[in-house]
Amino acid sequence: MTSCKHLTLVLLPGKKNMLRCRHCHLTISADELRGGYCPECFETQGRKRYDFDEIEVEDQGKARYRCEQCGIIIETE
DSSP: OOOOOOOSEEEOOOOOOEEEETTTOOEEEGGGOGGGSOHHHHHHHSOOOOOEEEEOOOOOOOEEEEETTTOOEEEEO
């Protein structure tokens, strides 16, 4: 058990819609998709593939916070 009182909390961003590669099925957020092509296909096969299906993430109505001192994630409703 930690002795941290979690006095400094940072609100974490909610989940965004994700993209799934139609070839290797890597699931990644649009923010992480640098260059617009699938990094997994490029790394394993050397091909830049731009074919993705959009996957909607359900909004669960919960807020998530991270304590800056100990790093624990706190989820509320």
